[in-house]
Amino acid sequence: MVTVSKFAIENIINEKFRSILFITFFLITTVSVFMTDFFIDNMNAGLKYINKQHLADIMVVPSGYDKSAKEALFKGTACTVSFEKDPVSQIRLLEDVEAVSPELYLATLTVECCTAGGVQVIAIDPGTDFTVGKLLKSNKIKSLGVKNVVAGSDVGLSKGEKFDIYGNSFDVIGVLEETGTGYDKSVFISYDAANPITTSKKYKNIFSGERDLVSTVMVNLKKNADAEKTRRMIEQLNNGEGIKAYTPDSMVSELTEKIGIFKDISNIMNVFVVTVSLAAVFTLVSVNTEKRKNRIGSLLSVGISKWTIIRIFMNEYVYLFITGFTAGIILVLIIAYSLNPTIRQVLPVTYKSADVFSVFFNILKTFAVTIIMLAASVLFSFVEILKKEPAQLAEEQV
């Protein structure tokens, strides 16, 4: 039995090269549109998380190391930085300051677990820290003992495992949920566990044998306090030397700007890819229709309606489109999930897996863009079929 569907499949099989070209262009378009939206959504998800969590009102870092500290916070790039002169006690004395959380960043070399490029170890005071401490609470981790560590979601450690750093062995007592920030690639210990390391003779060349070193100070302000004013005051401490302070807005606006630039570049690329694909698919469809005019004329001569002929073409193009589209979506998802750590490393911003709804919405959006592209490509040919006399379609029979 020859059905419209079978006829379309026969056409696909018998013109393999042309079919592969069609599928390739649909795949390229799908990958381009979907991948961009997927990545931008994931970057925004990280940004949203930071906004939602509101890590601190002001972040204070040693000047000259502000880039390293920010990269450690947002991307988890391992670094070891510390203030030459601890500003914590001075900050605490400022009028509008309500709470202060010092944190120490200790970079390690690559460890045996699966994280590339070293692990950022962050020492905190679990009793008073209101940033990481908040995360520990939300992950139901009640205490952080001297021999305990808590791992970020992307470190590759599991609860119950051992984690060795600077010659000390720790028990992993929990793994935090994904935040999209550098915390995902960090391991958290207490200051009580960090001090023996920083004061040990073995690591004197790194930590100068000092205790209670500070890499960043997270500051929370009193209600209705002027964050900008306090930020400026903090930068004037120590005679205005060695301190850089940021409000979340300034930190996040930088990220927002970077995401915006990435989005703009991606959109330009998408327009280019969709235009090229549209032109290519339009040409393929036109060549295909031209090549098959004789067959169209033949079918019309035996009483097949134009609508049935258009249905044959539509079936054929829809099968090719679905194949390319599905392959494109699967390809992006495989790339995104299998290369997740590398992508996070490469992208200059926060990156957190967006929720299923966002992914589904992006699939629908990509579907709409590519199906509109297909419709625009075939419209001209279909109008030509509908408009022309049957004998004109079978030109050599005129």
Add this chain to the structure above:
Amino acid sequence: MNILKVENIEKHFGKNGLGKTDFTVSSGEYLCITGESGCGKTTLLNIISGMLRPDGGKVFLNGKDIYGELKESSRIALRRGKIGYIMQGNTLIPELNVIHNICCPAELRGEKTDRETVDEIIERLEISNIVKSFPSEISGGEYRRVLLARILITKPEILLADEPTSNLDEKSAAKVRNILDEYASDKDKLLIISTHDNTFLSKCSRKLNIA
């Protein structure tokens, strides 16, 4: 009983085309259209079959102006049994085998083909040995008989054939002629062919020479 009346039709393609033509034929007749190459024989058949709108004139089928009164979809529907048109050239679908080519006009419309009729026509046209072959695998004579089979299963009341024996060897041409003669012998049928073949011209009931 079908009456086909062609009234002053003309169609031009630049300097070529079909000049004003008139005739009336009815069931039981066997009309041969002759004329030099390029004089418009194929154009005339295209117009009669409802596949090409003339520049001027009218085509009446049983009193109905097929271009003036029928929509294009209705003209296409005429070719589902009322009119059978065997076009010149290779018009079988290359991706389908012979049996699928024969049955596809009905099956694409979602209709079931009458297997007995198909078998009987295939037998009569002596193509039962090639039903599984593809158009590219069969000879010119077989090809022409498959085209005939594809039309004959629709049991057309009017059969139009454009140069049905051109480029065929004598043996193949004879087989095609026999089938068309058999069709023309039915008093309820009307056969119109365009040809240069003298054998047809000697057997037809009427001749129309186009200048």
